Every structure is written in C-alpha cells, then in structure tokens.
Amino acid sequence: MEWTKWKKHIFEEPLHPLYIVYGEEEQLQLEIFQAFRNRAFAGGMGDWNWNVLYGHKDMELAQFVEAVAGAAWGPDNRIAAVRTCDPVPADTWNALAQWLEHNEAGSTLVLFFHSLDGRLKGIKKLRSMAQVWECQQYKGDALLRYIMDHAKTIGVNMEQDAAQELARHTGPDLSFVVSELEKLALYVYPSTTIDAAAVDAAASLAPGQTEQGAVFKMTEAMAAKNCREAVRLLHELIDAGEAPLRLLPLIDRELRLLLAARSRHGQPWASIAQAMGENSDYPVKKAGRYSGRFSEDTLLKAFHKVVLADRDMKLGANGEDVLEELVTWICRQE
Secondary structure, eight states, rough: OOOOHHHHHHHHHHOOSSEEOOOHHHHHHHHHHHHHHHHHTTSOHHHEEEEEEETTTOOOOHHHHHHHOSSSSSSOOEEEEEEEEETSHHHHHHHHHHHHSHHHHHHHSEEEHHHHHHHHHHHHHHHHHHHEEEEEOHHHEEEHHHHHHHHHHOEEEEHHHHHHHHHHTTTTHHHHHHHHHHHHHHHHHOOOOEOOHHHHHHHHOOTTTTTHHHHHHHHHHTTTTTTTHHHHHHHHHHHOOEEEHHHHHHHHHHHHHHHHHHTTOOOHHHHHHHTOOOOSHHHHHHHHGGGGGGGHHHHHHHHHHHHHHHHHHHHOOHHHHHHHHHHHHHHTTT
C-alpha cells in the first residue's frame, strides 16, 4: 500500500479491529506507528486510548488481552500497538487467534513484524482476520510520489524533476530520503520550494550510490565543458573500481541527450524522452541547459570518437587514458 493511501485510511476512515504491518522498510513502519499514535491522541484522551507493547520470546496471551481490553474514551479509537513481534512464540499466536475469533476486543490491535512466517498456523489465522500491510521499498513513480508527499508534510513544495534528482542521490532508502528532505528544507529557507538545482547543490549521496552519483556529475561536468571537474570525477570513479568500458556508454548517452536537446525544434520534452527510452524527461531537459554549447557537427564527431575509444580499449589500450583523452576533447570543442 502506498504512503498516501494508508495515511488517509488511518486518519480519515473507521479502523479495523486488527492490523498486521510487516516488511524490511523500517521508515514506513515507523511512520505507520506514528500515524496510529496520532489517531489515538486526536480526541485528547491519548493517555488512555494509546497503548504500546514490545514483543518478546516469553510473551503470553494474557498480555495481549490486557492491552486490548477496555473501550475507548471519547469519540476516537483505543489502539494497542505491539512492536517487534517476531520473537513471540507460535503458541501465543495460536492462542491470540482463537481469542480474537471468540471475543470482541475493545481496542484496535496493530502488530508490527520485521518478517512474517506464513507457515505458522496462528499467523495464517491472524492474517485472515486482519488488514495486512507490507512495508517494502518504493521504486519508480511510487518513490517520487513519496518524496513529493513527504516534502509537503514538512512545509515545502517539490516538483517532479527535483524529486527525480533526489531519488538519484538517495536511492530507495526512505530514512535517508527523509533526512535529506529535512536538510534541503533548511538549505532553501526562507523559500518553501526545493528545486532540482537545490538538490544537485546540497543533497548527499547514499552509501552505495556514490559511484552512480559521480557518474552523473562527471557527464554533466563534461556537458558543461568544465574539463577539470569532469576529469577529476573520471579518475575518482576509476579509483573506486568503476570499469572504463562501463563508463563509455554513459558518456555516449550524455552525447545523445545533448544532440536530442540541440535538435529539439519545439518538440515536447516528454516526447523526446520517450523516443530515447528514458524513464522521464528530466535528463533531456537537464542536457538542454548545455546543448547550445555544442554544434551538431561537433556532437556527431564526438560519437565517432566514442567508437574509436571503444575499439582502442578492447584492443588493450589503457582505459583511463583513453577516457581522459575523450572527455578532454569533448570539453575543449568550440
């Protein structure tokens, strides 16, 4: 379930008696937990209407029954949340499923698991009775929607191109996404808009994204004809273990983006991106900032240089030297 859907359900719709929340995306689990807490406190009786337990290997049915016993005070639900349910023994789940089947709990019960063992009889029974939400990494459009929606919750606006740029930096790690959004909100203050330029200037790279982020920065520096920075990043990538033959296609891609932007002639960016097989129009629009610095003839010559570089490396030439020569040639063309 996407972020906006479960948030709307928790805050605006009648709650079900039982929820099971599981999955490895801890940031989503935390946000769901906090949303249920806010729902319980909404009517001003949170001290009574909110109860938190932590599962453990000796947990018994009586602790669950005590947690869900009693009706809510005020107009809102009474909610019992049980974190870290994974160590709870199978016999307790069997007993809880049987108890819930024959008794009406006074509270909504929310169970949080890291992983869910569907082989256990009690878990199977509880799943059949519950609303089950899986917390998994968001990717693609779902990740972009999460970024833009979460930006609104901290009081800033973020357009899709800025969200795309941030996703390039952070990857799908939502806890890192949230941390970077908070940092960017401070960076643009007193403005309430985070644009792609702000992301590019201030966002950090997540662990594991460093090489990928440096590739984008290297090809952009090349497009901007910032020769010193492009060559520096090229050497940084190769020193980090990136293979020159893997970098060459990304240089070729940047040249194709520049040529597409250079020969746009009023076509919509989205149409150009679709024709090129890009997932969004942001890379083409970004290349458009620099496309006027190259003639079409120069770009066509650069493609020929790429072919020669590929041949030389496959014949045994030093890849780092070949790419430095290629990048330098592209940067210095008038």
